Structures are given as structure tokens and as C-alpha cells.
Amino acid sequence: MGSAPASDRALVPPGGTPSYVADSVRTAAKILVVGHFAVGKTTFVGTLSEIRPLRTEEPLSQAGAHVDDLAGVPDKTATTVAMDFGRLTLSDSLVLYLFGAPGQKRFTRLWTDMLQGALGALVLADTRRLHQSFDVMGLLEEFGMPYAVAVNQFDGAPHFPEEEIREALDLLPDTPLIGCDARDTASSTKALIALVEHLQTRPALAPQES
Amino acid sequence: MTPPRKREQGLVRAYVVTDGRAHPTRNTLDIVSLVNAVPGRSPAGLTPERRAVMDLCRGGALSVAEVAGYLALPISVTKVLISDLIDSGHIIARAAIPKAQLPDVQLLQEVLDGLRARL
Amino acid sequence: MTSHISGVVFWPVAAVALVALVMWVRQAVAAARLRRRLAATEQQVRDREADVRIREAEVAHLVDVRLPAVELGGRRPQQGLRDGRLAGTVYADRMDQVVSRFVGTVEKARVRADQSAKATLKAAMRSVQALANEQQLSISDMQDRHDSPYVLQDLMEIDHANSQFARRAQAIAVLCGSWPGRQRAASPLIDVLRGAKSRIRDYQRVEIGQGPDVDVISRAVEPVVLAVAELLDNATRHSQPNTSVEVSLRPAHNGTTIVIDDAGVGMDELEVSVAVERLGGGENLDINRLGDPPQFGFAVIGVLAARYGFSVSVDTRSPYGGVRAVLFLPKALLVASGTAAAPVAARAAAHRREAAQAELPVRTPVRGPAAVPAAAGHAAAAEPVHERAPGDDDVPETPITGATAGGLPKRRRREVSEQQFAARHARPAEPAGEDTGPIRTPYETASRMGAFARGTRSGRAESADDEGTTQE
Numbered sequence: 001m002g003s004a005p006a007s008d009r010a011l012v013p014p015g016g017t018p019s020y021v022a023d024s025v026r027t028a029a030k031i032l033v034v035g036h037f038a039v040g041k042t043t044f045v046g047t048l049s050e051i052r053p054l055r056t057e058e059p060l061s062q063a064g065a066h067v068d069d070l071a072g073v074p075d076k077t078a079t080t081v082a083m084d085f086g087r088l089t090l091s092d093s094l095v096l097y098l099f100g101a102p103g104q105k106r107f108t109r110l111w112t113d114m115l116q117g118a119l120g121a122l123v124l125a126d127t128r129r130l131h132q133s134f135d136v137m138g139l140l141e142e143f144g145m146p147y148a149v150a151v152n153q154f155d156g157a158p159h160f161p162e163e164e165i166r167e168a169l170d171l172l173p174d175t176p177l178i179g180c181d182a183r184d185t186a187s188s189t190k191a192l193i194a195l196v197e198h199l200q201t202r203p204a205l206a207p208q209e210s
Numbered sequence: 211m212t213p214p215r216k217r218e219q220g221l222v223r224a225y226v227v228t229d230g231r232a233h234p235t236r237n238t239l240d241i242v243s244l245v246n247a248v249p250g251r252s253p254a255g256l257t258p259e260r261r262a263v264m265d266l267c268r269g270g271a272l273s274v275a276e277v278a279g280y281l282a283l284p285i286s287v288t289k290v291l292i293s294d295l296i297d298s299g300h301i302i303a304r305a306a307i308p309k310a311q312l313p314d315v316q317l318l319q320e321v322l323d324g325l326r327a328r329l
Numbered sequence: 330m331t332s333h334i335s336g337v338v339f340w341p342v343a344a345v346a347l348v349a350l351v352m353w354v355r356q357a358v359a360a361a362r363l364r365r366r367l368a369a370t371e372q373q374v375r376d377r378e379a380d381v382r383i384r385e386a387e388v389a390h391l392v393d394v395r396l397p398a399v400e401l402g403g404r405r406p407q408q409g410l411r412d413g414r415l416a417g418t419v420y421a422d423r424m425d426q427v428v429s430r431f432v433g434t435v436e437k438a439r440v441r442a443d444q445s446a447k448a449t450l451k452a453a454m455r456s457v458q459a460l461a462n463e464q465q466l467s468i469s470d471m472q473d474r475h476d477s478p479y480v481l482q483d484l485m486e487i488d489h490a491n492s493q494f495a496r497r498a499q500a501i502a503v504l505c506g507s508w509p510g511r512q513r514a515a516s517p518l519i520d521v522l523r524g525a526k527s528r529i530r531d532y533q534r535v536e537i538g539q540g541p542d543v544d545v546i547s548r549a550v551e552p553v554v555l556a557v558a559e560l561l562d563n564a565t566r567h568s569q570p571n572t573s574v575e576v577s578l579r580p581a582h583n584g585t586t587i588v589i590d591d592a593g594v595g596m597d598e599l600e601v602s603v604a605v606e607r608l609g610g611g612e613n614l615d616i617n618r619l620g621d622p623p624q625f626g627f628a629v630i631g632v633l634a635a636r637y638g639f640s641v642s643v644d645t646r647s648p649y650g651g652v653r654a655v656l657f658l659p660k661a662l663l664v665a666s667g668t669a670a671a672p673v674a675a676r677a678a679a680h681r682r683e684a685a686q687a688e689l690p691v692r693t694p695v696r697g698p699a700a701v702p703a704a705a706g707h708a709a710a711a712e713p714v715h716e717r718a719p720g721d722d723d724v725p726e727t728p729i730t731g732a733t734a735g736g737l738p739k740r741r742r743r744e745v746s747e748q749q750f751a752a753r754h755a756r757p758a759e760p761a762g763e764d765t766g767p768i769r770t771p772y773e774t775a776s777r778m779g780a781f782a783r784g785t786r787s788g789r790a791e792s793a794d795d796e797g798t799t800q801e
Contacts (some may be wrong), residue, residue, distance in 0.1 A: 018280055020270025021244055026304060028242040028273060029321055051276070085275050090324025094317075097242045097273060113476040117240050119321065131738040134727035141743040160735050168737035189328050196322045200315070220465065221516055221524040221554070223492055224472055225485040230533055232482035241476060258519065284472040286481040 019051050021087075021095055030097040031192065032114060034140070035124035036132040040152040040182035041100035042084050044124060047188050048098060049086025103136030120199045121147040122191060124182070128157050130168055137169065146202050148176035148195035174198065224287050227259050232286065234293035241275040241285055244304040245292055251300045259283065260291055264300055271304060383412050384420060391424060399432050447505040454502035458510050461495035489532075496528040496558055500629045504619075509551040509633070515544045515664055518585065522576055524550075525557035531565035531574075540578025541585055542666045549662040552633045556641065559626040560589050560654045568593030568651050575649075584659040593651035596643070604643050607631050638662065 033041050084100040101114055121140055125133040140147045149169060166177055176194040181187040247267040262281050278288035295301035390411040398408045415421045468488045472481060499510055519540060526535045545553055564574040572592040579586045607627035619625050634641050640657045647653040729738040
């Protein structure tokens with residue numbers, strides 16, 4: 001099958017030495033953290049993760065850089081991130097992975113793969129740009145993926161009563177709506193707890209394919 | 211582990227890495243499936259990326275997503291490689307959460323307990 | 330008395346006669362001289378006429394033979410005088426002056442045309458290369474984003490087509506005097522070969538063997554990739570589809586040799602001589618002489634080899650019957666693995682360090698505001714800029730149905746029936762061994778390239794095999 005191996009040299013991961021999952025861990029669960037651009041997904045995942053932010057993307061290096069006579073040609077200077085993810089060891093036998101997923105409609109295809117086996121989703125919202133969360137919530141509803149909404153409290157953003165945000169987002173009465181500060185570990189953890197508590201009480205509508 | 215080494219991205223394209231295959235030989239791998247190198251298995255004869263997966267997974271278990279992240283390979287490509295390595299007996303996968311099944315009450319409780327313990 | 334008289338008559342008559350005789354003789358002599366002069370003049374005239382004919386013939390020869398020979402090409406031997414009798418004359422000198430002025434003019438015109446053609450092509454290829462590179466980045470991004478074998482399958486095909494497309498543009502640009510166009514970090518030789526493999530159509534037939542553990546220096550990575558790709562392309566193109574092309578690496582005392590063997594029909598003497606000439610052509614290449622359709626593979630390799638200091642030969646026969654191409658990389662282009670001191674590698678290392686500093690190493694759960702990055706006034710400040718994908722400012726599609734009292738936009742929850750839900754979750758059947766592999770017709774692949782292909786498809790159709798059919 002294809003080319004034979006070539007070099008005896010090991011290829012060392014560009015990300016450096018990994019932090020391994022404990023041997024006793026038997027189960028890995030995943031939760032999606034979704035929201036529009038700049039809503040704080042990366043911050044949220046980074047705040048909770050025990051591993052450093054590890055993206056499925058290489059920082060843009062000279063790889064794509066053009067030299068000499070290609071200078072002046074329009075060039076992409078930044079590549080897009082696939083997703084960020086983080087890991088939380090919850091017990092001797094359980095790790096939780098958080099995946100930050102972009103909320104744009106055009107990423108639907110990506111979602112269908114990531115949603116497989118996910119416990120649920122946490123929607124991060126920003127009251128200054130609430131309408132930008134609408135698509136992502138609609139997608140989750142279409143996929144039947146249970147979710148909770150966490151309003152990331154940005155400094156200087158206006159405060160709205162919970163009832164008003166619920167009305168704007170047209171949330172079901174049992175859908176949790178929490179305020180959180182994505183930079184704060186306790187606050188972010190509480191948002192996840194609210195989501196999982198909601199998952200526990202959810203009626204048994206199977207979210208997966210039959 | 212040897213010091214990190216920059217690998218030129220974009221030089222060797224994905225279809226050469228997998229020899230043109232996009233579908234893993236098994237579809238049981240999830241991004242959070244945990245994988246380990248089988249102790250004592252030599253990576254001799256493996257392509258550079260497969261060898262890298264082996265080297266990475268020799269130290270302990272990592273999720274497929276982490277392997278992809280460390281090797282800067284797309285997750286879908288990583289799944290093809292890991293599937294091959296499972297087939298050839300180089301890598302073993304620990305069970306991820308079962309697909310097509312409601313997360314069970316016990317799992318949710320464990321997650322909740324774990325999160326609460328962090329507060 | 331009579332005698333006296335006769336004596337009186339005799340002497341004058343004799344005198345007259347003598348005079349007449351003298352006169353006659355002089356006349357005869359003059360006439361003879363005149364005749365001689367006339368004859369000489371006639372001869373001269375004849376000679377002149379002959380001379381004029383010779384010169385006319387020489388002019389005709391100049392117009393019909395010597396000048397056309399100059400026009401037709403430098404490699405043809407210069408034609409001399411037609412008639413050796415003119416050799417060394419002023420006239421011959423003048424003729425030669427005409428020829429050399431004409432040679433000069435033709436050469437100037439040729440250089441101008443070549444430069445102008447090269448400049449035009451170079452500019453065109455520059456933008457094509459930029460587009461291909463941009464598309465390659467987009468493809469890589471998409472591969473990173475999507476965790477689906479179906480998407481990967483399609484992306485691989487597009488990527489494969491794009492890589493070949495980029496290689497062509499790159500080759501033409503190099504022939505026109507451009508640099509190969511991409512600066513890369515020093516890379517393991519094995520990856521350089523696999524990079525070359527990535528750029529040809531029949532990459533699956535290429536088998537790369539074990540080799541020494543060396544890196545190719547930054548500056549030489551792209552040129553060597555391109556040269557090897559052209560050799561591999563040639564090898565796969567001119568051998569049976571069911572045969573493999575073997576690449577083996579042999580360390581030498583002053584470098585490393587890359588040997589590429591195919592099991593094709595090989596090249597005949599003429600093809601070999603053309604190949605040798607192109608490989609040795611270096612920079613002095615006339616792109617107008619590459620034939621129609623142009624065959625530039627060996628010419629590109631020749632330019633790259635001359636410019637970067639490696640050598641290539643194709644004049645030995647492979648043990649499998651086909652061509653054996655040998656590319657020798659001197660030590661100057663290699664570096665022990667991992668010790669690359671090239672500027673790009675250094676920059677990459679610096680980049681890595683920065684990245685390492687920017688990212689907290691393995692973070693244990695941090696608590697409290699102390700852990701918050703000081704600069705992060707807004708949580709959003711930490712959101713990486715590069716998350717912004719092209720078109721990320723997509724206008725949300727969900728309609729805003731009104732506003733709350735406080736001015737928040739309102740939406741309507743999406744209710745999904747169970748049937749819709751089931752339909753939505755019906756995934757395509759899993760492959761179950763129907764792995765059809767990446768083989769598609771060029772047209773299918775091209776059509777998958779969408780917008781990119783649109784502009785080039787007609788061109789591709791016209792030159793489906795633009796490398797010609799002779800071994801090149």
C-alpha cells in the first residue's frame with residue numbers, strides 16, 4: 001500500500017510533550033461549546049481545560065509564505081481554526097472533552113459529525129449581538145441536541161433581566177439560562193453544571209439516529 | 211521525548227499520507243476515543259505519520275482529537291491512520307462513549323459529580 | 330640625257346613610296362594595337378559581366394540561403410560564401426558585414442520576443458500560483474474543519490488536482506526566470522520526496538524506499554520537490570499504469586543520490602539527446618523552442634539544477650527496462666536532520682517559542698480572577714483572530730421576529746417534528762467496503778474544482794495531454 005516507510009527517525013509532535021490521560025480512565029464524554037465568532041468559546045474552553053489550548057491547526061508559519069517574486073500577490077495571512085478543544089479529568093475513570101464549535105450556518109456539515117455522541121451543547125451568547133446566536137440555536141434544535149444558554153458577561157455590556165433574554169431567545173421553560181464569565185473557572189464550571197443538570201431531567205427523546 | 215521539531219506543513223498532502231484513502235477501516239472511532247500504543251510493538255516499517263502516532267501514543271492514552279492536534283493532521287486523516295494502526299496491532303482503542311445511544315443516567319451523574327467537585 | 334631625266338623622276342617616287350610604306354606600317358601597327366586593345370576590352374567586359382553574375386549569384390545566395398539560415402536558428406551552422414573566388418575581396422567583407430548585422434538584429438528581436446513572452450508568462454503564472462496556493466490553504470483548512478470521510482474524500486481529489494495544477498504553473502514560472510515561489514523550512518529528504526509524489530497524477534504508483542536521515546536545506550526544498558516531481562511525472566507517464574515507479578536513495582561520500590526507475594519503454598537515442606540537451610540547458614533556455622505542445626519537464630529540471638547546484642541525468646537504462654533518472658544532491662544542499670540552521674527554520678523555532686510562551690503549559694484548573702489574563706478586559710479579547718474564517722461575517726439566516734421591551738432582537742424557536750428529525754439524522758450509508766478509491770476521470774475531478782476549474786476547463790480540454798506523447 002503506497003510508499004514504504006522511509007526514515008527511521010521519529011516525527012516528533014509539533015505540539016510538544018503531551019499530557020496523557022490517566023490509565024484508569026475508561027470513559028470519555030464530550031460536550032460542545034458553541035457560539036458565534038468572538039463570543040468567548042476559546043476563552044471558555046481554555047479556562048476549564050487541563051491541557052493547553054490545542055487546536056487542530058498549526059500556527060501559520062512560513063509554510064504558506066511566498067517569497068521574492070510572489071511578494072505583493074494577495075496572500076492569505078491567517079488560516080482558520082478548526083475548533084478548540086479542552087480536557088477535564090472528572091474522576092479516575094472519566095474525562096470530559098469540550099469542543100468549541102463555530103456557530104455559522106455554513107459549518108453545519110462539521111456539526112453533524114461532532115454532535116455524534118455529544119452529551120449536549122452549551123450555547124455562549126453575547127447580549128450585544130444576541131441575534132448572532134439565533135442560527136446556532138436553530139441548528140441545535142433541528143438536530144435535537146439539548147442545550148443550555150450561557151450569557152457571557154462582557155465588561156460594559158448592558159444587563160437585561162433574565163425574562164427578557166428568555167423571551168428574545170424564545171427558550172423553553174426548562175432550558176437553563178445562566179450568566180457566566182468565560183474567564184472565570186468557577187463561573188464557567190457552573191454553566192456546565194447547569195447544562196448537565198438539565199440533561200438529567202430531560203425527557204427521553206433520543207437525539208441520535210435510530 | 212526528543213525536542214519538538216517543526217514539520218513543514220503542506221508539503222506532503224493528505225492523500226499521500228493515507229495513500230488516497232479517506233475512509234477509515236472502522237467507523238467506531240470518535241474524536242474522543244482514547245488510544246494507546248501497544249507496548250512493545252515496534253514502529254519499524256511504518257510511514258512517518260503512523261510512526262509519529264505510535265511515538266505519541268507510547269506515553270499513555272490520548273483522544274483521537276488530541277493526537278490530531280499534536281501531529282497537526284486533520285481529524286479525518288488521523289482516524290484513517292489510527293484505524294490502520296489498530297488493524298495492524300500497533301494501537302488499541304479504549305471505549306469511547308457508545309454511539310447511537312442515550313447518555314445514561316449514571317454517566318451524567320458522574321459528569322455532574324466531577325464538575326461539582328471542581329468548584 | 331634620258332637617264333638624267335629618269336633619275337629626276339625616280340628619287341621623288343622612291344621617297345613617296347618610302348613614306349607611304351612607313352605610313353602603312355605605322356598604320357598597321359596602330360591597327361594591331363587597337364585590335365589588341367579592343368580584344369582586351371572585350372575580355373574585360375566579359376570578365377566584368379562574369380563578375381557581376383558571380384556577385385548577383387552571391388546576393389541571391391545571401392537572400393535565399395545565408396540570411397534565412399540566420400533566421401532559422403542559432404544552432405544551424407552559419408553559411409559562408411557561395412563562390413570561393415570572392416574570398417578575401419572587399420565585396421566579400423561587405424557581404425559578411427550584412428550577415429553579421431542581420432544576425433545581430435535577429436538575435437535582438439529573438440531576445441526581445443523571448444523576454445517579452447517570459448515576462449508575460451511570468452506575470453500570468455504569478456497570479457495563477459498565488460491562486461493555487463490560496464486554494465491549497467483553503468483545502469487544508471477544510472480538511473481540518475471537517476471530520477467526515479466523505480468530505481475528506483472530495484477534498485483529497487480537489488487537493489490532488491490543485492497540486493498538479495500548481496506544479497504546472499510553478500514549472501512555467503521557473504522557465505520564465507521566476508523562483509519556485511515558496512519558502513519552506515528545511516525538511517527531511519523523505520518528506521521532500523513525498524512532497525514531490527504529492528504533485529503528480531499517478532502518485533499511488535510511486536514507491537519510496539528507505540534512505541539516509543538527512544534534511545534538505547530550506548532554500549533547496551521547493552526546487553528539489555519540483556525537479557523530482559517532474560521526473561516522477563515523466564516516469565509514471567511513460568510506463569504502464571500497472572507498474573510501479575521506484576524511488577531509492579543512496580548515500581554517497583559527497584551527497585545523496587536519488588534514483589528513479591520506471592518500467593516503461595525507455596527513450597531512444599534521439600530522445601536521450603534531446604533530454605540531455607534540455608537538462609544541461611541551464612538558464613539559457615528559449616521557451617519558444619520547446620515545441621508545440623511545449624515539453625518543458627526536462628527544461629525545468631535543467632534550469633533548477635543549474636540554479637541550485639544539483640545534477641540530473643537520464644541516460645542510463647533502468648533494470649526494469651525503462652528510464653533510470655538519477656538526481657544527485659550534493660552535501661551543500663543537505664544538513665543533518667533536525668539541525669537545520671536555515672533562517673526559515675530559525676524563524677519557525679522562534680515562532681514555536683512564542684507560541685509556547687503564549688500558551689500556558691499544561692494548565693491545571695486555575696481558580697479565581699487571578700488566573701484571568703490581565704489584558705483581557707473583554708473575554709472576547711482572548712478569542713483568536715484567526716478564528717475569523719473568510720465570510721465569517723455571514724449574515725445570520727434566522728429572521729428576527731421583533732424586539733423585546735429592552736431592545737433585544739427576538740427569534741422564534743425551531744420546532745422539529747419527529748419525521749423531520751429522523752430525516753435530518755439519516756446519514757449516508759457507511760462505506761462497508763465500497764471504498765472506490767480516488768480514481769476519477771479528469772473531468773470529474775476538474776468539475777469538483779468548481780470556480781477554479783471554470784476558467785481553465787476549456788484550456789484543459791484542448792490540451793488534455795499537453796506534455797505530448799514522446800518521452801519527455
